[in-house]
Amino acid sequence: MSSVDKQLEDLKAEIEDELPPGISVSDVKYEGPELVVYTRDPKEFASNGDLIRKLASKLRKRITVRPDPDVLMDVTAAREKIREVIPEDAGVTDLDFHVDTGEVVIEAEKPGMVIGRHGSTLREITKAIGWTPEVVRTPPIESSTVSNVRNFLKQEREERRDILERVGRQIHREEMADEQWVRITTLGCCREVGRASFILSTAETRVLIDCGDKPGAEGEVPYLQVPEAAPLNSIDAVVLTHAHLDHSALIPLLFKYGYDGPIYCTEPTRDLMGLLTLDYLDVAAKEGRTPPYESEMVREAIKHTVPLEYGDVTDIAPDVKLTFHNAGHILGSAVSHFHIGDGLYNVAFSGDIHYEDTRLFNGAVNDFPRVETLVLESTYGGRNDYQTDQEDSERNLLDIISDTHEKGGKVVIPAFAVGRSQEIMLVLEEAMRSGKIPRMPVHLDGMIWEATAIHTTYPEYLRDNLRDRIFHEDENPFLAEEFNHIDAGEDERQEVTDGEPAIILSTSGMVTGGPIMSWLRHLGPDPDSTLVFVGYQAQGTLGRRIQNGWDEIPMNDRGNGRGGRGNTLSLKMDVETVDGFSGHADRQGLENFVKTMNPRPEKVLCVHGDERSVQDLSSALYHDYNMRTFAPKNLETFRFK
Missing domain, CATH: 3.30.300.20 (K homology (KH) domain)
Structure with missing residues (x-):
């Protein structure tokens, strides 16, 4: 026996x-x-x-x-x-x-x-x-x-029950290791934004946290081939903090190369991962690139998912307990807290966080019984990365919309389908309802409408007052008559272009492909229209280049903005950036997240930010709170016990 x-x-x-x-x-x-x-x-x-x-x-x-x-x-x-x-x-x-x-x-x-x-x-x-x-x-x-x-x-x-029985036997197996230690190995997203991936190792267990791609950098994937991660079938568990592609895109790839274990995430993260990874394959095919895996692998990932709720302490290995807490970033995003051994050590991975409350979500939770080491995102960790407060941001956006409307133009907002789009929808719905801006159509292109439908399926993950409104159908802000789902493709886009003033929310948020490229072709040459950035634009993306002043945009036949020598678009529409809508905490929010932790961690690893951002934040936390801080490079290993 x-x-x-x-x-x-x-x-x-x-x-x-x-x-x-x-x-x-x-x-x-x-x-x-x-x-x-x-x-x-x-x-x-x-x-x-x-x-x-x-x-x-x-x-x-x-x-x-x-x-x-x-x-x-x-x-x-x-x-x-x-x-x-x-x-x-x-x-x-x-x-x-x-x-x-x-x-x-x-x-x-x-x-x-x-x-x-x-x-x-x-x-x-x-x-x-x-x-x-x-x-x-x-x-x-x-x-x-x-x-x-x-x-x-x-x-x-x-089959799923068979998988769960096998996983259950693995979780509750007898511990074999004689010694005790804890290590973290960085497989991506260090001194860069994107391809988030870490291995948390003990003498008994190996857990992979996130496995994403790098926006605007095709082919740069996490270092899954290193001994700490390989072979993939020796990993005990995968934990997914949230569904954005820079954290989730390559989760299905694990199953292509032999992983056959559980994926722990929240229920909305599971659904959004399915939506975003299938779209990821679709975009790759349309752009003539070879997708890294087949859609069958997305189904395998979903089949192996074990959904957890915030606050549930869950055994995921003989010596590891996992607890998810709200991260305030997107629907279902989670700060992942690992309790290792019988009180041996505690590690928290922030994933991406937003510390203050937003229209969509309560702010990130940082109340843990113990955390010795915190792995902290640093996207806006730079010395001067202070975002405008939310009220000012909303006022700026509404002023831009009003000015563009007066000129008879269109406002085009590149936005992530998950998170920023719904935040902007709530701002626009309230502004039109209260008369702050004229009523006009708000066209939702790409996956935004489907992502919004998923938000309304899980209102318990939203802010209390928003959840209550969704429960009353006549008050559901996402059902406002101004919102129109673009589902007829180019013909409908041409109609919108030729029509009255309007607002267009379109994926992709960093202008790396998708419907936004079509909107640039339609409205880029129109000086009365305005392009408004409301989210982070990673280095190397077309969005960052436009933000930095490019007005000659490379457009190839596939419409991904990454090629087409000689085929350029002259951008004559206004370009504006409105800070304050990001799903990431700014520099102050990141410091507050650490400052208000009680007790504070002994060590902080600053990750998921460009080199300046991680080093600035690491230095500030060291000087202000007298804790050991690091700005690791990829492929570093830290031993904590």
């Missing part, structure tokens, strides 16, 4: 000792980080509301209780009972029964009403039918991504 089988046998006996008479346990299994308890008495389990919580606390495990398939109520009868228990106002749109696991997935417009206070309605459902209910939200705006991901995971349930 393996050590894991013995462990499960002991857990089964311990659970049986804790249960009151009349409740049986037929089997216990690991599925990923969870302990799944099968019982022939699910209704009795549900009748004792504190039982699962007490077991989880005593065993220090995340526990799911499932009924044995042979004690399940007939599906037709169960469907009727569920409708009786759940209030009609909950807006149930689908009931999906899975006999193999005894689970029923309930899709509803108002999941909170299905769950009930402290899970009371869920317990009522189990008491009535014996099935284990799982609740998902019906997207207020239809999302093909959310629908496709849910359908795909439904089709792959059996």
Whole structure:
């Protein structure tokens, strides 16, 4: 008998000792980080509301209780009972029964009403039918991504359960190492922005954090071939902080080269990763480049994803616990806190953070019981990288829009589909509703509408007041009549160009390809129109060059702005930059993030910024807070124990 089988046998006996008479346990299994308890008495389990919580606390495990398939109520009868228990106002749109696991997935417009206070309605459902209910939200705006991901995971349930059982056995295996140490190896994004990737190693475990590309630098990928990362099938877990491509683009590539383990991220990060990586492949094909992997690898990545919620402490290896906290950067972005060993060491990776509250999100969390080392993004870590405050930024943007409208021109805003676009949409919706700017069409091009639909699917990750508005359909700001999804391609773009004053939000945010190139062709020669940058423009991107004054823009036939000698566009539209809308903390925000940590970390690694930014921030944190700081290069290894 393996050590894991013995462990499960002991857990089964311990659970049986804790249960009151009349409740049986037929089997216990690991599925990923969870302990799944099968019982022939699910209704009795549900009748004792504190039982699962007490077991989880005593065993220090995340526990799911499932009924044995042979004690399940007939599906037709169960469907009727569920409708009786759940209030009609909950807006149930689908009931999906899975006999193999005894689970029923309930899709509803108002999941909170299905769950009930402290899970009371869920317990009522189990008491009535014996099935284990799982609740998902019906997207207020239809999302093909959310629908496709849910359908795909439904089709792959059996294989996914096999994957989770294998992962669970890996997590709970017996520790083999005699010594204890902690190391971090930098595989990318050091003294540069992009290709974020790190290996966190212990004597027992190796975890890969992020695996992204580098904007504007085709072919520069993380150093996955070095001994710390290779072979990929020896990595125990992958943690994805958020879905932006400079952190997620090459996650599917791992599966092409042998990785077959879990990816830990939040649920919205999983969906957005699917959206952005599939688009990444599509753009590469349109530009005549060979994509680094096939779409099948994106599906593999989604199949291997284990979604975690903020604040859940989760075992991901025998000696590593992971907890996600809100990073305030984009939907589902997470500061990733690793607790290593039995109190041996604690490391936090900031991912990308925004420390102050925005219209979309609460600011980044920096409240941890312990952090000895912080790996901190430094995108705006330079000495003079202070952004305009939000109110001033919004006022500047609205002034530019009003001036351009008076001239009869169009405002073109290159924006990331995820995060900045929704922030700008909220500003524009409020400004038009309150009369600060004239009402005019706001055209959303590229993936912006689909990304917005995903935001409305997960309102619990948004700011409280915004979440409340989304719950009331007549107040959902994203459904304002001014917003128009461009879905007819060039013909519709030409119509907009020939039409009345308007605002165009278009991907790509750094002008490295996509629909923004078409808008430059249409409106670049128009001196009455304005191009407004509201997000970070990385070195080497066309966006940065235009920002720095280029007015002759290379345009090749593929429209990616990276070639086409002799084929140039004369840019006559105004070019403006409005700071303050970035999803990244500025220099002050980064310092405040560290300053208000209690206790403060002993060491800080400043990463994800150009050379000046990381060195400036590293120096300032050292001088101001007397902590050891580093501005590492790629392929450095730091040992902490």
